[in-house]
Amino acid sequence: MKLVTEKKLDTYYSLTQRALRKIHVDTSVTLVPYDVAEEFLDMAKRYVADALYFRKKGDYVTAFAALNYAHAWLDAGARIGVFDVEGDSDLFVVDETWQKKKK
Secondary structure (H helix, E strand, O other): OOOOOHHHHHHHHHHHHHHHHHOEEOOOOOOOOHHHHHHHHHHHHHHHHHHHHHHHOOOHHHHHHHHHHHHHHHHHHHHHOOEEOOOOOOOOOOOHHHHHHHO
């Protein structure tokens, strides 16, 4: 029995893929080097690749975990302001209050 269903895995994979497409490195950031943004994005992409690898092996639990790690990197980058996510609080942990603080 799979502890993580294929439907659930598809949902989280799609969510993370959408978040990856939404990311734009915010080059106006002055407090955090551009290199940090590149590193966060690289780590997210690597975890997505890992998730695909584990899924193909039938290891859904590890694939699910890797997708969550990937999305966490994206959320972290959005939260510290190295990614411009256009205030998208559906895909990222940002909200109106946070957006006002950022400015």
